[in-house]
Amino acid sequence: MASSRRKLSATHLGLDVSEERALNERVGVDIGALNVLLQRVFWGIHQADVIRIDIDATLEQLRARFPGFFVVPLIEAYVLRVRRQHDEADAALARARELVTPDHPLAYIMPTDEEWSFKPREQALEEVAPGAVWRLRSPCAPDLKPWIETYATVVRRDDGTVVVFNPGPMSPGAIAELRALGRVTHLVTPTKFHNQFIEEAARALPEAKNIGCPGHRENPPSRGIAFDALLSDEAPLFPDDFKQKAILGTELGEVVFCHRPSRTLIAHDLMLGNRRGAADVSFEARFFAFAFGLHDRVGFPCYHPLLWLNHGKMKASMREVLSWEFDRYALCHGGWDTIAEDARAELERSLQWYLNLGTFGALGLMGTFCWRQPSFLRDFLRYKIRESFRRSSPPALGAGQ
Ligand SMILES: [Fe+2]
Numbered sequence: 001m002a003s004s005r006r007k008l009s010a011t012h013l014g015l016d017v018s019e020e021r022a023l024n025e026r027v028g029v030d031i032g033a034l035n036v037l038l039q040r041v042f043w044g045i046h047q048a049d050v051i052r053i054d055i056d057a058t059l060e061q062l063r064a065r066f067p068g069f070f071v072v073p074l075i076e077a078y079v080l081r082v083r084r085q086h087d088e089a090d091a092a093l094a095r096a097r098e099l100v101t102p103d104h105p106l107a108y109i110m111p112t113d114e115e116w117s118f119k120p121r122e123q124a125l126e127e128v129a130p131g132a133v134w135r136l137r138s139p140c141a142p143d144l145k146p147w148i149e150t151y152a153t154v155v156r157r158d159d160g161t162v163v164v165f166n167p168g169p170m171s172p173g174a175i176a177e178l179r180a181l182g183r184v185t186h187l188v189t190p191t192k193f194h195n196q197f198i199e200e201a202a203r204a205l206p207e208a209k210n211i212g213c214p215g216h217r218e219n220p221p222s223r224g225i226a227f228d229a230l231l232s233d234e235a236p237l238f239p240d241d242f243k244q245k246a247i248l249g250t251e252l253g254e255v256v257f258c259h260r261p262s263r264t265l266i267a268h269d270l271m272l273g274n275r276r277g278a279a280d281v282s283f284e285a286r287f288f289a290f291a292f293g294l295h296d297r298v299g300f301p302c303y304h305p306l307l308w309l310n311h312g313k314m315k316a317s318m319r320e321v322l323s324w325e326f327d328r329y330a331l332c333h334g335g336w337d338t339i340a341e342d343a344r345a346e347l348e349r350s351l352q353w354y355l356n357l358g359t360f361g362a363l364g365l366m367g368t369f370c371w372r373q374p375s376f377l378r379d380f381l382r383y384k385i386r387e388s389f390r391r392s393s394p395p396a397l398g399a400g401q
């Protein structure tokens with residue numbers, strides 16, 4: 001019972017307030033207050049059509065509140081980079097590099113020179129479970145949108161056919177690599193807010209069936225996409241070798257899979273990962289995940305409570321997923337090594353707080369988030385009202401891709 005009475009952080013979901021305080025001491029600033037302002041900047045850049053943010057005023061608040069803290073010139077550098085003010089962006093990054101020390105707990109967020117060059121990287125399949133699972137990074141476009149690069153997870157089934165989960169943009173070389181693995185039979189996009197590359201992937205691999213999730217029919221940007229089928233727990237797509245489960249009770253509209261032969265859990269926007277020292281996660285992905293409360297762990301970003309519709313149903317769904325047998329976790333917003341081993345045990349530990357959370361606790365997290373981000377609530381409600389009256393093509397709210 002003690003765990004259910006923990007006073008929880010509303011920003012770093014999964015930590016309690018004493019753990020957040022300890023993190024503040026290690027980092028040297030009020031990390032919750034920092035994150036609230038960073039979130040506004042990210043929204044201002046990437047969801048300007050949904051949430052109205054004065055980015056420059058927010059940067060001014062950051063400078064006033066956290067003078068001399070390296071994350072401030074770092075977010076300035078990022079904003080300037082998005083605005084294509086490259087020289088000013090480089091100067092801001094240089095200021096951040098002067099201020100950070102290598103042993104600072106957040107130093108891992110800093111971009112390497114190669115990352116900061118934003119040069120397109122060669123796409124190549126990475127074999128992560130021998131003969132069974134590969135990963136394909138979806139690179140960012142030059143304007144940094146989609147801002148969070150994602151991974152496709154590619155599974156070769158025992159019959160030699162190939163399934164691509166979360167297909168993103170694919171180079172001709174990557175498509176040839178996929179076809180060399182075997183006959184690509186299915187492109188599966190099992191999460192509602194991923195929609196940008198579905199049609200492009202279907203055109204690139206027309207021999208594959210294009211499978212969406214029921215939420216794609218509700219979300220304006222994906223309503224018109226021609227899917228061959230939508231996922232349904234009543235008729236699982238690959239009952240012989242995959243577990244499949246829709247996560248109910250949340251607007252995420254996510255369907256989770258587990259490839260039994262390789263013991264790999266495959267999920268998308270359900271959780272984000274941000275692991276200090278992980279080699280295969282981009283600068284923007286690290287920075288975004290940190291801003292939304294993920295530091296050196298895997299879990300729910302702090303805006304997720306606003307998407308919870310039925311707490312009981314969602315918890316039951318999560319419990320079922322956690323009852324599956326898996327060792328590895330293929331996240332789309334996080335590298336393969338985000339959890340290097342025994343993923344089920346780590347997820348059980350990291351989600352225990354959620355499984356213990358009562359309805360009032362969930363409402364408290366929602367309320368605290370809205371209290372700290374009042375403009376988000378206002379714009380979110382406006383978006384929902386507008387969405388209910390319009391049938392075509394407003395932008396999606398959510399992580400995008
Ligand atoms: Fe996403």
